[in-house]
Structures are given as structure tokens and as C-alpha cells.
Amino acid sequence: GKIITILSKNLNGINQNIEPEEAPDTSMKISYNNVVTNKVIIEEYKIYQGTLNRLYTDLENQGLFKKESILRYIKHLYLVEKQKHLTIDAKQKNADLILSNIKTALWEKVDNTDGASQLDGEAIEMCIDIVMVDAFMRCNILEEPKANDSK
Numbered sequence: 001g002k003i004i005t006i007l008s009k010n011l012n013g014i015n016q017n018i019e020p021e022e023a024p025d026t027s028m029k030i031s032y033n034n035v036v037t038n039k040v041i042i043e044e045y046k047i048y049q050g051t052l053n054r055l056y057t058d059l060e061n062q063g064l065f066k067k068e069s070i071l072r073y074i075k076h077l078y079l080v081e082k083q084k085h086l087t088i089d090a091k092q093k094n095a096d097l098i099l100s101n102i103k104t105a106l107w108e109k110v111d112n113t114d115g116a117s118q119l120d121g122e123a124i125e126m127c128i129d130i131v132m133v134d135a136f137m138r139c140n141i142l143e144e145p146k147a148n149d150s151k
Contacts, residue, residue: 001113003070004106008120008127010055025145026137032145034092038099045126045133052134070131075140077102088143095142102141103128 026046030039056067081098085091091098106128135141 001106001109001111003065004110004124004127004131005113006059006064007052007055007131008123010059028145029136029139029142032092033095033142035095035099035142037096041129042133042136045130046137048130049134049137052130071135071138071140074102074106074132074135077105078135078141091143099132099136099141103132106132 026042030042035042060066078098081101082091085094085098107124110124110128132141
């Protein structure tokens with residue numbers, strides 16, 4: 001929650017001009033995981049990954065948080081959701097629900113953070129989306145396409 005609020009406060013400095021440092025084939029991952037309703041969000045915010053990475057580094061250098069903390073937490077949320085959908089087929093059928101449940105959990109974390117009520121809800125929502133898309137691209141959320149799978 002604290003990390004999201006810190007990122008939200010620094011969101012004004014975010015632009016999409018920095019190339020992503022890790023640029024997997026997001027369209028292949030979207031297709032493999034059968035993401036439908038969240039596809040637009042992923043396509044819209046994937047261009048922010050390089051800038052988010054730079055912001056993570058700047059904030060880490062200031063000692064405000066560690067990037068790995070938020071990525072580990074999002075991975076944990078995904079593992080909790082993953083246990084509800086054990087087969088790849090079940091994960092693919094429920095990909096948007098999984099993403100929605102992770103987003104809800106992140107919102108709840110923000111809501112329980114001191115000072116969160118003074119923050120702009122739209123900035124927080126955009127920040128959560130950007131952080132989730134980054135985690136999706138890093139394969140902390142949903143599954144990485146397997147080379148021998150065809151979908």
C-alpha cells in the first residue's frame with residue numbers, strides 16, 4: 001500500500017518515452033493467457049514499463065522502498081489466485097478474474113495506508129494498473145507462454 005501511494009505521488013513525472021528494459025511479447029502472453037477485458041489496459045500501459053523501472057530505481061536510491069518488495073507481493077497475490085485455478089485451462093478461463101482480484105487486493109492495501117484518503121483516486125488507479133502491467137510483463141502475474149504450446 002505504501003509503495004503504491006509513493007508511486008502515485010510521483011506519477012506526474014511518469015512519461016512513456018523510456019523504452020522498456022524487459023520487453024516480452026505481450027500480445028503472445030495476452031493470447032496465451034486468454035486475457036480479454038484487461039487486454040486494453042495491458043496494451044495501453046505496457047509503454048510505461050521503462051519509465052516505471054526508472055522511477056523504481058530513483059525511489060530505491062532515496063531509500064523509500066525496494067522494487068522487489070512490490071513484485072514479491074504481487075507474485076504472492078497471484079499464487080493465492082493460482083491455487084483456485086490449478087490447470088492452465090482453468091487459469092486461461094479465469095485470467096481476467098485473476099487480474100481483477102489482484103487489483104482489488106492492491107486497492108485494499110492502499111485503502112489501509114495512512115494518508116491514502118488525501119490521494120487522487122484516479123492517480124492511484126492508473127498507478128495500480130501500470131504496476132500490474134509491469135508485473136504481468138515480468139511474468140509475476142499469469143503464465144509465460146511455453147515454447148511447445150500452441151494457442
